[in-house]
Amino acid sequence: MKTGSLRRVFSLVAVVALLLSACSKKSTTSAASSPPDTNGTLNLAYLADMSVPDPDVFYDIEGNTVILSAYEGLVDYKPDTVTIEPKLATSWDIAPDGLTYTFHLRSGVTFQDGTPFNAAAVKASFQRRISVNSAPAYMLAQVADMQTPDPMTFVVKLRSVVTPFMDYMASSWGPKIMSPKALTDNAGSDFAQTWAKTNADGTGPFKLTAFNRGQNYTLTRNDSYWGPKPNFATVNIRIIPDMNSQILQLKSGGLDVILHSFPIAELPTAKADPNLAIKDFSSYLQSLLYFNTSKAPFNDLALRKAVAGDIDRDTLVNQIYGTYAHPAGSPYAPGILGQSLAPIAYPTSTVKAPAGAPAITFAYTSDESGIQSRLAGLIQQKLQGQGFQVTLKEVTNPQVYGYASTPQTLAQAPDILLMTNTPDAAHPDTWARILWGTGGGLNFLGYTNPQVDTLLNQGAASTDKAASDQAYGKAGRLLVVDYGILFLADTRDVMVMRKNLTNVEHVPNYPWALRLGTLARS
Amino acid sequence: MLKLILTRLAALAVILLALSAIVFALEALIPADPVRAMVGASATKEAVAAKRHELGFDQPLPVQYVRFLGRALGGNLSQSLHTRRPVMTDLRAFLPATLELAGAAAIIAAVLGGFLGIVTARGKGTAPRLLMLAGASAPPFLLALALLMLFYAKWHVLPSSGRLSANLTPPGGPTGLLVVDGLLHGRFDVVSDALWHVALPAFCLALGPAVALGRTLRSSLQSVLTQDHIRTARAKGLKERTVLLRHALRSSLNAPLTMGGLQVGLLLAGVVVIESVFAWPGVGLYTVQSISSTDFPAVAGVTLILGALYVVINALVDVAQVIADPRLRAA
Numbered sequence: 001m002k003t004g005s006l007r008r009v010f011s012l013v014a015v016v017a018l019l020l021s022a023c024s025k026k027s028t029t030s031a032a033s034s035p036p037d038t039n040g041t042l043n044l045a046y047l048a049d050m051s052v053p054d055p056d057v058f059y060d061i062e063g064n065t066v067i068l069s070a071y072e073g074l075v076d077y078k079p080d081t082v083t084i085e086p087k088l089a090t091s092w093d094i095a096p097d098g099l100t101y102t103f104h105l106r107s108g109v110t111f112q113d114g115t116p117f118n119a120a121a122v123k124a125s126f127q128r129r130i131s132v133n134s135a136p137a138y139m140l141a142q143v144a145d146m147q148t149p150d151p152m153t154f155v156v157k158l159r160s161v162v163t164p165f166m167d168y169m170a171s172s173w174g175p176k177i178m179s180p181k182a183l184t185d186n187a188g189s190d191f192a193q194t195w196a197k198t199n200a201d202g203t204g205p206f207k208l209t210a211f212n213r214g215q216n217y218t219l220t221r222n223d224s225y226w227g228p229k230p231n232f233a234t235v236n237i238r239i240i241p242d243m244n245s246q247i248l249q250l251k252s253g254g255l256d257v258i259l260h261s262f263p264i265a266e267l268p269t270a271k272a273d274p275n276l277a278i279k280d281f282s283s284y285l286q287s288l289l290y291f292n293t294s295k296a297p298f299n300d301l302a303l304r305k306a307v308a309g310d311i312d313r314d315t316l317v318n319q320i321y322g323t324y325a326h327p328a329g330s331p332y333a334p335g336i337l338g339q340s341l342a343p344i345a346y347p348t349s350t351v352k353a354p355a356g357a358p359a360i361t362f363a364y365t366s367d368e369s370g371i372q373s374r375l376a377g378l379i380q381q382k383l384q385g386q387g388f389q390v391t392l393k394e395v396t397n398p399q400v401y402g403y404a405s406t407p408q409t410l411a412q413a414p415d416i417l418l419m420t421n422t423p424d425a426a427h428p429d430t431w432a433r434i435l436w437g438t439g440g441g442l443n444f445l446g447y448t449n450p451q452v453d454t455l456l457n458q459g460a461a462s463t464d465k466a467a468s469d470q471a472y473g474k475a476g477r478l479l480v481v482d483y484g485i486l487f488l489a490d491t492r493d494v495m496v497m498r499k500n501l502t503n504v505e506h507v508p509n510y511p512w513a514l515r516l517g518t519l520a521r522s
Numbered sequence: 523m524l525k526l527i528l529t530r531l532a533a534l535a536v537i538l539l540a541l542s543a544i545v546f547a548l549e550a551l552i553p554a555d556p557v558r559a560m561v562g563a564s565a566t567k568e569a570v571a572a573k574r575h576e577l578g579f580d581q582p583l584p585v586q587y588v589r590f591l592g593r594a595l596g597g598n599l600s601q602s603l604h605t606r607r608p609v610m611t612d613l614r615a616f617l618p619a620t621l622e623l624a625g626a627a628a629i630i631a632a633v634l635g636g637f638l639g640i641v642t643a644r645g646k647g648t649a650p651r652l653l654m655l656a657g658a659s660a661p662p663f664l665l666a667l668a669l670l671m672l673f674y675a676k677w678h679v680l681p682s683s684g685r686l687s688a689n690l691t692p693p694g695g696p697t698g699l700l701v702v703d704g705l706l707h708g709r710f711d712v713v714s715d716a717l718w719h720v721a722l723p724a725f726c727l728a729l730g731p732a733v734a735l736g737r738t739l740r741s742s743l744q745s746v747l748t749q750d751h752i753r754t755a756r757a758k759g760l761k762e763r764t765v766l767l768r769h770a771l772r773s774s775l776n777a778p779l780t781m782g783g784l785q786v787g788l789l790l791a792g793v794v795v796i797e798s799v800f801a802w803p804g805v806g807l808y809t810v811q812s813i814s815s816t817d818f819p820a821v822a823g824v825t826l827i828l829g830a831l832y833v834v835i836n837a838l839v840d841v842a843q844v845i846a847d848p849r850l851r852a853a
Contacts, residue, residue: 048811052606059562133569135562197607213605214616214803214811215684240683240801241810244667249682252675398816402555424564434564441564 040233042519043255045240047368049213054196055176056128059135061422064172064513065259066237069219070112071176071202074103074122074154075169079505079515080282082335082426084170088117088177088203089154098161098463103154109226111179112200112207119148124180126156131191139168139424140175163460163468164427171425172510178202205230205517214239219516231503231520243368250276250496256521257497260512261368264321270496277499280324280492281506283422284333284431287317287325287375289486290417292445294410297357304483309349311382317489320375324494328487331436331476335508337428341473344480344487353387363393363414365400375488376418404439404446417445420491426509428472429460436479447484523844530837534830541829542594545822546587554816556603577601590822599826600819604811609823612808617827618698619685620804622716623797624789625699626724627731631785634732639739639778640766643747651736658733662792666726666799673722680722683801687715723800727792731785738781742774775846783839790828 050063055071074089089103109117123146130140145157158165168174179201186195200208205227206219219235240246240255243263249255251273262270270276291298291307298304313327330339360383364376373394380390393414403413421442423431434440437456438448452475459471479485493511497504502522505515557574558565565573574580578589593600599609638654641647657665673680685700686692692700693707701720704712746752747770755765797806805824812820844850 048814049605051604057606135560135565137569138562138564138566141566197605212803213612214619214807215801216688236688238683238801239803239807241798241807242663242801244663245670245683245799245801248667248670248675252682254674254682396554396814396816398556398559399552399554401558405555405558430564439567441558441562 042232042235042257042516042521043249044235044237044257044259045246045249045255046237046259047239047241047243047246047261049239050217052197053200053208053211053217054132054193055173055178055202056132056136057134057193057196059173061260061512064510065516066200066208066217066219067176068172068204068510068513069206069235069516070200070204070208071178072204073169073171073174073176074105075166077170077426077507077509079507082508084166088122092166094166096463098163099158101156101158101165103156105152105154106226107152109203110224111181111203112222112224113179113181114224115179115181117177117203118151119154120151121180122154122177123148124183125177126175128178128183128191129175132193136173136175139171139173161461161463163462163465164425164429167425167427167430170509171430172507172513173424176202206235225517227517230517232516235516250498253498256501257495257514259495259514260493262494262496263368263370264324264374265370267322267494267496275499276496277501278494278496279504279506280494282335282508283491283493283511284336284426284508285420285422285491285493285511286328286333287420287488287491288418288435289379289488290419290445290447291484291486292410292413292415292417293484294407294446295415297354297360298415301483303351303354305347306349306351307383308483308486309347310351310386311379311486312348313346313486313488316375316378319378320371321489321491325489325491328490331479331485331487332428332431332472333423333490336423336426336431337469337472337476341469342476342480346486351383351386353383353389357388359389359391360416361393361414362390362416362418363395363400364418365397365420366394367420372418372420379416379418400444401441403444410446413445419444422511423509428469428476429456432456432472432475433460436475436485447479449478449482449484452478523841526840526844527837530833530840534833534837537833538826538829539591541825542591542822543587545818545825546583546590549818550583552816556816556818559816560603577603590819594826599823602812602820602823603817604815604820609820612820613805613823613827614698616803616805616808619802620793620797620806622685622699622701623720623723623727623793623802623804624786626720627727627789627792628786630724630728631731631735631789632782634728635735635739635778638732638736639743640771642736643740643743644766654729654733654736658730662726662730662795663799665729666723666796669722669726670799681719685716685719685803686712687719690715723796723802726799727789727796730792731782731789734781734785735778739774739778742777743770746770746774772846776843776850779839779843779846783836786835786839787832790832 046062048062050066051058051060053066055067058067072087074087075084076087078085088106088109090106091104093102105119111117126140126146129137130143142158142160142162143156144159147155149155182201183192186192188194198211205222205225207222208217209220210218216239217237221230221233243261246255246258247266250258267278270278291304293299317325317327328344330342330344332342362376362380364372366372376392380392383390402409404410433456434442436443436447436452438453455471455475459468462468462471493506500522501519503518503520505518557577557579558570561570561573578586590600597610601607602609602612605612638651642651670682674682690712693703693709693712695703697703700716701713704710704716752765752770755769793804793806794809797804798810809824
């Protein structure tokens with residue numbers, strides 16, 4: 001009897017095993033028939049879905065590669081520099097009053113749907129950005145008039161001087177030119193925003209041929225591209241939210257590059273892997289420590305200064321980042337403004353918590369690389385060693401954006417905030433105004449200094465570059481000695497990739513992105 | 523039976539109301555500004571205010587809540603702040619993947635749990651029991667990574683992530699469950715590829731519940747096997763397997779079924795981790811993305827859907843218990 005019942009159980013197991021083996025038989029053949037593609041497909045991963053591939057709405061960092069591959073602007077930054085180079089405009093003139101910009105457009109360019117590129121298309125795209133009026137629309141807020149005197153000339157007139165205007169044109173979030181036909185055909189009642197949530201139609205080297213939210217985005221080579229043809233026929237960007245899973249696939253050849261947030265602790269292992277290469281590029285990403293100057297204890301300048309002197313930036317940065325960052329030399333990342341115009345020299349001092357000092361809340365935004373939490377932990381230890389009572393708190397970006405909404409929220413906001421940020425373009429105004437100008441979008445703990453605001457306005461209104469830079473420099477120097485924000489580090493944009501990738505080009509202003517149009521595999 | 527179903531439906535309404543109230547209370551407790559984050563650092567105060575008004579975030583929270591309920595009753599779950607499309611559209615895209623994964627996991631858990639319970643109830647199967655216990659006590663992400671290292675990176679027999687190979691196009695409806703749709707459309711390449719993809723994540727998800735089910739079934743079987751009717755059955759000279767499967771198993775199912783219902787909750791919580799590791803485009807992955815961008819409408823939508831799913835499945839378990847054990851019908 002016993003053997004009979006056992007036989008029944010075993011037969012059940014056998015059926016399950018048979019089913020599984022049917023699957024695995026399929027798997028072996030399938031795995032054998034689809035080995036890692038060595039010539040045609042570039043495999044990338046995002047940790048999260050991008051918001052939308054709509055250049056007039058998109059305002060994040062994850063997703064840069066899609067936007068910059070499908071679309072192009074009038075100008076671009078040269079790799080590794082802040083030099084603006086021609087793209088869809090071959091040359092441009094700026095009137096002496098700084099209000100009129102004339103762009104001479106590239107001929108022989110077509111959109112991915114075959115529509116010819118011309119001045120009318122540029123005008124339609126600029127107009128769309130203004131009409132959609134989403135996050136990046138501010139770059140065109142001063143546009144008074146747009147003209148197309150001939151099919152290959154586009155003229156923009158501004159209401160007032162916008163010193164970073166050309167940098168806006170080159171920014172990854174700057175105006176991109178969309179196919180006027182696609183915009184008309186899909187206009188709907190929202191300027192084709194519904195269409196642009198999952199589609200793209202620009203002049204870039206790749207077409208967006210699939211946008212499967214939560215799964216993958218497919219970029220296919222644009223064979224009618226006006227410039228050098230891309231080497232890869234297809235770029236497959238998969239959404240892989242788990243970094244360990246990404247690393248496993250990179251090591252096995254299922255991924256070609258991990259574009260960002262590679263765990264700093266894993267870098268030595270990656271270095272030792274003969275198939276992998278670690279590449280670090282100059283970027284404008286800065287690691288920042290904000291003080292909440294609206295309340296005790298950090299409404300006291302002397303205390304802020306003492307903390308700045310005590311945290312020992314050099315050791316801290318070296319300990320956390322190794323060679324992938326260095327202590328910030330200026331509130332402006334190198335390349336944005338001459339470092340000598342606003343140098344940082346924090347004192348060396350020790351701080352003692354004042355008697356009866358309130359407990360401090362220390363917030364930081366987390367990242368997959370583990371850098372932010374380690375940095376926050378070390379600073380916490382340091383402050384606790386000096387008698388402060390410090391509570392660490394991990395927060396999300398939208399929470400941070402809520403801190404300075406009203407005086408009440410600011411009073412409840414953390415005392416210290418650690419974040420890493422990057423400017424919209426390689427121009428001091430795109431950094432200083434939002435970071436430490438009163439009411440600025442990245443001025444999360446509500447720093448305010450009327451003198452600084454006046455200088456920033458002077459800088460923005462001046463058509464004389466030297467005078468403008470001087471004003472921005474002075475605003476930076478004022479902030480440095482006021483210790484409203486501590487500038488911890490200028491960090492590198494670190495990517496880990498398969499060693500056989502060549503022609504790797506990176507623009508400092510486009511974090512987490514490579515130029516896919518030039519990238520190749522040897 | 524009708525009374526049972528009606529009670530469960532009433533409970534469903536109350537639970538969903540409570541869940542949505544909790545999500546909105548959380549929104550009030552977390553002083554975040556998702557609208558500011560959405561429109562960007564350089565937007566003017568007017569632009570932020572306009573967007574806030576457009577999305578209704580300028581209204582007092584109770585008003586927002588009542589409006590949310592009103593819309594939800596009409597099947598509209600507001601617009602996601604991150605994906606910028608209706609949450610309902612997002613859920614329609616993400617939910618089938620989760621249902622397929624959870625369904626596969628439930629089947630594996632039932633088979634493994636049943637096997638484990640039956641074998642160990644008779645004092646056998648120590649080795650598989652220990653092995654499964656070890657697997658189930660490992661943190662799910664660790665187990666998932668370890669299995670990925672073996673089956674994907676080392677032996678190349680299973681895929682690393684996703685639901686379907688890139689060279690295959692999904693059959694396109696009607697259920698969104700690739701295996702079912704594949705069968706309906708006669709696309710057996712899709713069916714086998716989908717099964718190949720779901721095997722590892724579903725196994726990782728199923729292991730914990732399988733062990734829990736197995737242990738419950740085992741103790742339940744052991745106590746039933748000592749009862750009089752079993753002794754009578756044996757005395758009649760019935761084969762041991764007949765005694766076990768026909769006489770003991772059915773009356774032992776009550777506790778495992780209850781445990782199964784409870785495990786569904788764990789299964790739904792587990793998908794968050796497992797979907798992240800395996801890049802499985804389901805509700806778990808959607809939730810992770812929504813939480814990190816403080817996308818309240820999306821989080822509220824997911825909470826409602828998963829809450830409803832949990833309640834419905836537990837109601838089904840109640841019904842199954844009544845069917846399995848006629849004694850409950852009188853009660």
